[in-house]
């Protein structure tokens with residue numbers, strides 16, 4: 001019997017919904033399912049890097065994000081105490097700004113785009129088991145019955161059940177580095193930016209409805225202590241390291257409770273095997289301090305879809321070769337952000353970095369290029385090889 005679907009995608013957020021949309025646009029018969037309700041929120045500080053915004057633009061979804069009332073984040077500030085950098089958000093083809101849409105909004109827009117492309121969508125549906133024929137995954141078991149497919153995509157997040165059920169090996173793993181708490185306030189007079197000190201990172205991220213999310217990062221070793229009273233730790237860090245921001249929040253009540261986690265794993269899992277492939281956090285997770293997860297998810301969806309163009313999914317050898325190539329591309333495309341994220345998440349602001357930033361701050365061009373590097377638009381080697389920077393140094 002022919003499988004019911006070409007592709008079943010498990011998980012309907014930034015990785016899964018984008019993958020389903022792109023594969024449905026290739027004319028594949030796609031089922032996108034999630035155990036949560038479409039449009040529900042999930043824990044995130046929402047920031048999409050310019051590279052992710054450029055993909056939304058290319059996919060035709062950015063206009064809907066903008067129309068949802070999400071403000072453009074077109075400036076960026078970085079304060080390390082004695083040095084302050086400020087610039088326009090570096091541009092990349094297709095993106096003039098970054099955005100931080102509510103996840104309920106972003107994920108719903110992506111699911112809508114997948115449905116418009118022809119994907120079938122089933123929410124409030126949990127995948128309990130995988131179906132197999134020999135060592136090949138051939139579908140999923142949900143409460144309502146069995147659903148068969150030529151390819152099963154696990155886009156089900158860091159604790160991926162699909163990865164666990166296929167036994168995807170972890171191929172790279174690094175220790176937990178930071179922990180994070182965040183809440184939001186209304187009406188702050190502040191744009192997008194960060195405050196860094198040794199042992200502390202604070203980000204301000206404007207989102208829908210005039211709200212600004214403020215996140216505070218602490219070393220992982222402090223998690224057990226901080227979780228006893230996270231709001232006090234959060235406000236204490238803001239008071240010590242971002243006093244101008246503290247002046248604005250000290251006398252007003254946050255619009256949300258405090259959220260946070262100490263479980264920000266750093267790993268790569270094997271990306272693919274017979275009849276299965278992992279995208280987004282399911283296959284690769286990293287500390288959230290550089291706000292890269294959503295952009296990484298988009299990038300992976302795009303890479304997987306490109307590898308599958310024209311692939312005959314009934315031809316197992318060709319399909320598995322395509323998904324394996326996707327795995328190599330994923331590793332190449334994400335490894336430098338992974339390394340720089342681990343570096344930053346150790347929260348050890350070194351004197352050498354302060355010196356570099358002091359030099360960078362003397363030149364608007366170098367500042368722009370520094371932010372381009374931080375946001376993954378410019379390669380680190382290109383940043384450091386720049387003749388103007390070499391002159392300044």
Ligand SMILES: Cc1cc2nc3c(=O)[nH]c(=O)nc-3n(C[C@H](O)[C@H](O)[C@H](O)COP(=O)(O)OP(=O)(O)OC[C@H]3O[C@@H](n4cnc5c(N)ncnc54)[C@H](O)[C@@H]3O)c2cc1C
Nearest residue numbers: 011014015035045046047127156157280281291292293294
């Ligand atoms: C505190 C925090 C702050 C963050 N801030 C940012 C940020 O500012 N910018 C950024 O880029 N990233 C940020 N991230 C990371 C970002 O949220 C993730 O990288 C991103 O959500 C990954 O998307 P995904 O689609 O791979 O997985 P997820 O968003 O985790 O979605 C997985 C989906 O799979 C579904 N699912 C799971 N198991 C099953 C099952 N068995 N059956 C059916 N469905 C299932 C879940 O219901 C869920 O909807 C943050 C994360 C945290 C925790």
